[in-house]
Amino acid sequence: MPATARKTMPKTPDHPLEALIRSDRIPHIWCPGCGIGTAFAAALTAMATSGLDLQKTCMVSGIGCSGRAAGYVNLDSFHTTHGRAIPFATGLKLGNPALNVVVFSGDGDLFAIGGNHFIHAARRNMDLTVICLNNLNYGMTGGQVAATTPFHARTTTTPMGNPEAPFNLPLLAWASGATYVARWTILHTRELTECIQKAIRKSGFSFIEVLGPCPVNYGRRNKEKSLQTLKMYQERTIIRNDPRMDDLEVDFTRQVVLGEFVDKDRPTCIENYDKTCRILE
């Protein structure tokens, strides 16, 4: 290489996602070993490679650790109230159907306080891609029990172990009418990225559950270091196509099923509204 060419070349190339992140806000708030960053990066890669017009692509988040995702994506991004990312996204999409709307939020936000909105958006087949980072607890507030915390797991509000059963999220999404449902862990980031990309390009309500460690708040109380959690993702998961939907509990004492569980088509909310309500004379 001639010396002059070397001079004009940047010393270090940029990170491939540099243009999609608000690098002036990096480092992000997520703890060392937290799975949100990986899932978020997968979502960004999927968006970048989806072929969609990124100017027309928005991210909406709720509240919580995962809810901070919207603050780091260099696109139109909305950090809303706790649990309300989906209805906000619904308004955004209905107001301008040309937008591609991705909801990125956590399990507490989407399935406890926001559970009602999730099932209704799935029922009406709103054209949204919902990515749920499931870290099995409320991380932002210090590790309280969530609607996804495994039975008997310890959190700050279940010091003797969780007496309740968690949601089976893919089953819930399927039963509510979602047209695309998948689950991966952050270790399976290639498959995860492919599925997010597929979900973004697909019309209708898509749901992707991403299992990711919360080492500081969940892991610490359940004797799991983040690397151990990832090893568990490696050793105690199985990829299964067409599984029984009621066999998808997140229970690492048994095997946790990963994969693409639902991929079907039905008319979206907007298509049905246009056909039913906009009767042209």
Next chain:
Amino acid sequence: MTGDEACAEGALAAGCRFFGGYPITPATEIAEHMSKRLPEVGGTFIQMEDEIAAIASVLGGAWSGQKSMTATSGPGFSLMMENVGLGVCTETPCVVVNVQRVGPSTGLPTMGAQADMMQARWGSHGDYRIIALAPMSAQEIFYQTITAFNLSERYRTPVFVMTDEIVGHMSEKVVIPPADQIVCEWRPKPKGRKDRFLLYKPGKNGVAPMPAAGEGYNVHVTGLTHDEKGYPVMSVEAQQQMMDRLCHKIDDNLDDIVMTEAHGLEDAEVVLVSYGISARTSLAAMHQARAAGMKVGFLRLITVWPFPQERIAALAERVKALVTVEINLGQIHLEVMRAAAGRTACHLVGHAGGTIISPDQVIATLKEVL
């Protein structure tokens, strides 16, 4: 048409093209009318799963670039409050209509009251300013809904139309003027380089221009305390700056926002202060009182929030008493007392809700005062 229908027509005339609703007596008719009319004009109606979803979808609708609204009553208004705060904090223009019914709780769902006035002012947590209008007739609800949209667009803030079951359900003649006689304002649009755009840098009137999603400005909108760029900043200074901006854009434009209507104030010894349906009671009472020789004036609050404090303070200097007429146990009455600051006597004609106040009740109080 009914007040509720006139409200919906006013919204359409103002350019509203997104309605996220949830049924609730006595506001349901607004949603019903919008569900029929919005698709006819190229807009979208959706009935959400609850009022929280309704207001959240309205905020989303506003950021998609549409003029957006919802309509509700007491219980739904309570549920919406957190997201009203998000609307204020993120400077999102939208209109929320509250067709007030009797509370607290489920109360008397089919009967009118004006007891959400303080909730309208302070219902969401934290400090903030809000704009609330109070129409007194079906015709006026038509115009005030348009005004509400214009104010919300001009100042990038949620605006309340605080009507009530009586106005909402009353059928009256409503004249809808031709479209070219209706002024429709839009939020200020950004100009200049997109990569240097600052989402909350105030322009004219202290209001920042607002792009819509998908226009390439890569905005970040958050309910966290944020700087002019819209980025979260967790500091006392950033909070003070943000609040200064949010408050100043309203406080510095009171002359433009606050609307009142004066009747016979010149020689008045006692002035009635009222708004909404009770303004009609008060107007009738004033005429009866004057016919009986009492020197009574009437100040109607068209804008209830921001409160016309200076106006009341000036009146308090020279009248014998201020009598607030409202269907509650004393809400705006408290504001009148605060503005009067002991300079004149303040009385309330009100009750716990369920029916209008009759002019006779006002006359009875006037007789005691004079």
Next chain:
Amino acid sequence: MEFWRVPLDTNTIEIAHGEVHIIEDRCKGCGYCIEFCPRSILAFAERFNAKGYHPPEVLRPEGCVNCHYCEIICPEFAIFSVAAPPPAPTA
């Protein structure tokens, strides 16, 4: 890695080669890239970064096959690889 036989076309396959870039000050030391690098070419550095974590460093740069796994598992946007010409054959 051991094969029970050498693939027939092993001489004709060109193994991709990559160059790892580390943005040290973004690293929070989770160690995912180190643990899950399929070629085990990374290790914690002795030194600390500005935040007080040990960032990864490349022990065997010639071993990188540009699979990008470190890049996509990293939660911090702190490591990535780019295609590079194959290392000069050792004599």
